[in-house]
Amino acid sequence: MNKQIAGYINEHLDEILERWTIKMEDEKDDRFFQIMSEKVIDNTVREFGELVVFSLTESEEVYRVKLNDFSVKIVRYGWSVTFVLKALTNFTHVLYDKMNEDGYLNEQNIISYTEIMTNWITPLTHSIVEAYSNVWDRTVHLQKMALQELSASLIPMFDKISVMPLVGTIDTERAKLIMENLLHGVVKHRAEVVLLDITGVPVVDTMVAHHIIQAADAVRLVGAKCMLVGIRPEIAQTIVALGINLNDFTTTSTMQRGVEKALALTNRAIVEVKDK
Known part of the structure; x- marks a missing residue:
């Protein structure tokens, strides 16, 4: 049949x-x-x-x-x-x-x-x-x-300055991996300033902010300073609306400004060299 x-x-x-x-x-x-x-x-x-x-x-x-x-x-x-x-x-x-x-x-x-x-x-x-x-x-x-694999590596940018680009949604499991790689990278590269770039993070809610604050606190415990860069206008509005306290952070809207502040913290600056 x-x-x-x-x-x-x-x-x-x-x-x-x-x-x-x-x-x-x-x-x-x-x-x-x-x-x-x-x-x-x-x-x-x-x-x-x-x-x-x-x-x-x-x-x-x-x-x-x-x-x-x-x-x-x-x-x-x-x-x-x-x-x-x-x-x-x-x-x-x-x-x-x-x-x-x-x-x-x-x-x-x-x-x-x-x-x-x-x-x-x-x-x-x-x-x-x-x-x-x-x-x-x-x-x-x-x-x-x-x-x-793509979004949890600490990359040396200059001497004493490193950056970690974050991409995609950050959940508890990824936050743990980010924390481990961040601390390991700070010690390995002897970083004094770490830039956390959240340009590729689509949403920053209370949980994500909590993970970022924890990461910054952990970086401070090993003797480095953490900066938050890549804060888009919509992310800034969300952070304000949620009442998330980022007062202990140095924050910038772009990587370029973050690098300039990081260089200043390490007593350096980018200067223009004029042709003779």
Whole structure:
């Protein structure tokens, strides 16, 4: 019976996918069909239809390979779990309506076909969501590792002056890594002034400010001074609105001004050399 359903889907795949695409375009909470090119949409829709057929006709090993490849693709496209579930539900409805229109379903077989489709779509849903979740978790983990590696290094700029550029959201785990690298770098480079550059931090809330203040206090304990640079106007407004106390900080809006103040703290200055 599964092969009969698979055969029917294959025979009418183009029309089924066309109807399914129209139905999915009406889902207003996902922008996949609005922002992707027609070629990408057509290819993805075709792969989705083939995946459904594979679940009925191919071996578990072949199906799993196809399923994993498709899951990687839809994670990259930003499909949410909700959108994936709606896609499966809508495909089932379109298939049922099409079979009913063609007279494929009748009083004699509708109960058995409905039972078969239910028993087929439930494990299919579970397997797709499981594969999607695994790929998504792996992607998030890799992105998190990459972000940690990119945004927590103390870089010597001048003698006694170092800078740490911070990029992305700062959570408790990242704050711990930043603190460790910061203290290790201050001792290693014998820094007297450290510039914390928050230009790449999208949001500074109470928690982020708390982590930054802790980092500054720790730097002072090892004999250096911490400066906060890269404070954009919107960040300044947020800090004021939240009542965050940064009075113990030297703060500047740009790295350039921060470097000038850091040089002054170490009894140096940038001077213009005139041609003789």
